[in-house]
Amino acid sequence: MSEGTPSHRGGLAPHDIVELRVHGVSGARPERVLGRAHVQQIAGDSSGGFHRPVSGRQPGDTDPDGVALEAYRWGDLPSGTVARTLSLVLLLPFMLSNVAVWMRPVGRGSGSGVTVLCRLLALNLTALFVLSIAGVALDSLAWRCLGVARCPAPFAGMVELEGRQVGQRLAVLALLPVAAVVLLRLLGARRRRPVAHPLWAVEPLVGRLRAIHVATALAVLDLVLLEARSSGGGRTTASIVLLALTGAVLLVCVGLLAVPGLLDGAATARAATWTAETVRVLAYGISVAAFAAVALDERGWPPSPGLPGYGPVVSWAMLGQMALLVVLSGLVLWHYARGDRRSALPTGLGAAVVAAIAVGLAGAFSSDLVYQTGNLLGGYERDGGPPLPYQWTVLAFFLHVSAGVLLCGALTLTSRAPRWRAAAAITAGDFPSPPPGAAEQLKQVTRAIARARFTERLAMLSVAYAALAAIGLTTGVLGLFGLEPDRLGRLLGLPAGSVGFGLAVGSYLTASVVLALLLGGILAYRTAWFRRHVGILWDLGTFWPRAAHPFAPPSYADRAVPELVDRITQLAERHAGVLLCGHSHGSALLALAVLRLPPEVRQRVALLTYGSPLGRLYARLFPAYLNQGVLREVGERIGWRWLNLWRDTDPVGGWIFAAHRPGDSSPDPSDPAMRVDRRLRDPRDVLPRPGERRPPPLRGHQPGENDPEFRAAVRELVGRLRDPGRC
Incomplete structure (x- = not known):
């Protein structure tokens, strides 16, 4: 790693300590992170790099605590260009399936079982992606549209295909799903700037997964073509062998x-x-043979509303997906029942919840693509609607979302009273003798704490949402037996048109979800305010490597963490110490960097985390990789020169080892981990200060590098670095 200006290669001689700040998922500009109007990049590139204030440009460039300021900006590593951001939206189900693998619980058999199920679900997502593209190219276009020579513009100009036999049309248009798989391969193969020692050594695994997924994609496409020919009365020895x-x-x-x-x-x-x-090479050969067998078969095809055999293939694929999701949900719920159910987010539940969201989004994407394309081509008006499996998928998505909204609303209402009681107790402890005129401000503080404590009530929502996987399994079974949604409504005695209403709403809902995600991707790139609210999805999702789906975006941690390790090592060689300051997700990057530092460097390093989700969320969401044992190892490696600042009004960050709220039992004084957390009262006061018109604002999840409490923590850790014997 090279620095940009020679004047910085020797370090900043007047300062013996460097304060290296790493921002969170908001992707803040280095000027904001450093609190300086003039900064310059000294290492890295446009996607991520290290910045320092420009000395002498304005009063206050010299830090009052006598440390040299530096910031690492990594916010553009997960996204980048608009095209890249939109590709993240399209790859979102694949990305979530990767995240689910890393949420596996800790326990004999359960961890490996969750890994296997998540990888099989990821493989099924690839199969459904190919089936949806095949539904557009083969069912809607080649069979329904070109088969009756009524294609609207611009497809009406495909006269070469209109005059061809059915097999030739299918073989030619089957190249569209192949091209779609190639596109996925290219989107997921974005190369980042190479680093010497990447964090995740998973590239060999990604290569194996990629070969398996490509082979599966081609095999599924071959299955659709061969089943269409066989179901159309063209079963031959060659087709049976293929x-x-x-x-x-x-x-x-x-x-x-x-x-x-x-x-x-x-x-x-x-x-x-x-x-x-x-097996990938074999899949290539079978595909060539299958395409040729269908294209050269000159026998006639019997009439059919849709592509013969396509519906059953999709039904079995969707049934398999839902069965896997139900088994996964059952496994994590079983693990939850054996563990501590009092935790805010019991370990292991996240795998089923995130996998269910991935499956739901994949179903929304595929069904909406088939629905909208069929309506555009006009084939469904003539042939009685889209394939039956997609009708059930749309209905299941509608039921799943509706049930999820109702559950979330019910949980919000039922938890409101206990959350408000807990928040009121915290407010009373912070402001035991409120001054007159502070009633309204105290109410706002209590409301903010109550909202932040909703995180503590997510256990039941996770359990219920995981159980909703049974909806998809039920609809998958009904679709496999050829039962139409309207007929089910009549059998259940539902009002006439109710099922059709659900299908219509579900279709619009899936289209709205796709449109919202696309617009969200654009706004997340172009609007800093919007990115701060949705950035956690992209930044957390692309933080984890591809251990389940090879077409998902690559992990930016492969570059960010080694860059931090290299830079910390360089700074430790030139200065007496390095104070690492990480906000929100930046604290996770720094924690992983600490674990990779050489022993001689760790002796000159201290850590300050604030608004950190390491203990409150990550240790529970990713129990196999960021658990309390790993966090204790981080503290031990730097001699427990670690402070963590947190606020009760923060819905994301929290304590790591102990809350230290007023009235809590005294922790074990011999345990150094109990001295890490520092609770900050938020706000500092409930009345305006002298000369001010408004009371101090609520800070919540805001970083606050210039707050008095933050600077006090900096001075304490700087003192420990300068005097290693100081406690």
Whole structure:
């Protein structure tokens, strides 16, 4: 890593301590992080780099605490250009399936089981993606539209295909799903600037997963083509052999993922790589043969409203998806029942919840694509509606979202009274003798604390949302048996038109979700305010590497953490010490960096975290990787030169080891971890200060590097670095 100006290569001689600040998911500008109007980049590039104030440009450039200020800006690493941001939206289900893997619970058998189920779900997402593109290209366009020569513009000009036989049309337009898979491969293969020692050594695993997913995608497409020919009365010896080979490819791909440790184990890595690459090459050959067999088959095709065999293939794929999701939900709920159910976010539940969201979004994307394309081409008006599995998917999405909204509303209402009681007790402890005229301000403070404590009530919502996977399984079974949604409504005695209303609302809802995500991607790139609110989704999602889906965005932590390690090492060699200051998700980057520092560097490092989700959220959401044991190791490696500042009004950050609220029992004084957390009263006061018209504002999740409490913590840690014997 090279620095940009020679004047900084020797360090800042007047200052013996460097305060290195790392922002959170808001992606703040370095001027804001450093609190200086004039800064310059000294290392890195336009996506991420290190910045320092420009000396002598304005009063106050010299820090009053006698430390050299520096900031690491990584906010553009997860996103970048508009095209990249939009690609994140399109890859969102794949990204969430990766996050779910890293949320696996800790326990014998449960962790590996969750990993296997999440990887199988990710493979199913790839299959459904190919099936949705095949539904557009083969069912809507090649069969329904070109088959009756009534395609609207611009498809009406495809006279070459209109005059061809059905098999030739299918074979040619089957190249569209192939192109879509290639596009996914390119979107997920974005190369970042190489670093010497990446954080996640997963590239060999990603290569194996990529080979498996490509082979599965091609096999699913071959299955659609061969089933269409066989269901249309064209079953031959060649088609039977190709179907058998296609089934074998799918079984091998599933088997590679279903055996725990087969892809990850060092002893089996070479054999797994060879098998995955071999099955991908075999899938290439089968696809060429299947395309040729369908295109050269000149026998007639019987009339059918939709592509023969397409509906059953989609039904089985969706049923398999829902079955996997139900098993995953059952596994994590079983683990939850065995563990401590008093926790705010019991460990392991996140895997099922995030996987359910990924499946729901994938279903929304695929069904909306098939629905809207069919309506655009006019095929559904003639042939009685979209394929039955997509009708059930739309209805299931509508029911799932409706039930989720009702559950969230019910939880909000039922938890309001206890949250307000707890918040009122905290406010009373902070302001035991409120001055006259502070009633309204105290009410606002209590309201902010009550809202922040909603995080403590997410356990039941997680349990209920995981249980909602049964809705998808039920609709998948009904779709497999060919039962139409309207007929089910009549059998259940529902009012006439109620099911149709649900389908219509579900269709508009899925379209709205897709449109909202696309607009959100654009606004997240162009609008800093909007990015601060949705950035956590992208930044947290792309933080974790691709351990389940190879087409998801790559992890930016592979660059950010090694860059931080290199820079901290350089600064420690030139200065007496380095004070690491991490806000929000920046504290996670710094914690991982501390774990990778050499022993001689760790002796000159201190850590200050604020608004940190490490203990409140990450230790519970990712219990196998960021648990209390790992956090204690972070403290031990730097000699417990660690302070964590948190506020009760913060809905994201919190304490890491102990809350230290007024009235809490005294912690064990011999445990250094109990001295890490420092609770900050928020606001500082409930009445305006002399000469001011308004009381101090609520800080919540705001960083506050210039707050008196923050500067006091800096001075304390700087003192520990300068005097290693100081407690």
